[in-house]
Amino acid sequence: MFNDDAPVDSDLQTQFDTFYDTAFALLNKFYPEREITVTSRDPDYVTARMKAMLPRNNCLMRCGRVEEAGALAQRIGKEIVRRSKTRLSHLNCRTGIKDIWAAIRQLTGRRQDVGKVDGVSAESLTEHYARISTDANYSAPPRK
16 A cells, blocks of 8 residues: 555655645635736725625526525625725814715716806806896996
8 A cells, every 4th residue: 555665654645635726626626716807997895705696696686586685785785885984084084074975976976067168257257238228127236
């Protein structure tokens, strides 16, 4: 059974290598590696773990395993809430309301559209409406 000519260390190493290769092959067969890509287009609260759970949730729903899918959806929702809370926790309402609203808009995906038109200001609008006003009872305040 044992070869007396070969050193025991190399025989032990060979046996370990064989065991390791077999165990690694079994792991790859039953638990294959998956590649999950989180891109810049994904919201900040999305993690690779969350992205891995979403297809599993869809598969459970399609298979009719609604209770399991619901439980998984709740775990995903809790993870989103937890990540969103930690993202907003560093903001201080006393120092910067603008920063808080910017972070909220980033989380919700909404943008603040400020429509600016070149050459139009509050003064120019006031002057325009004063010129076109036809109210006979209104007298404009004297200009300074």
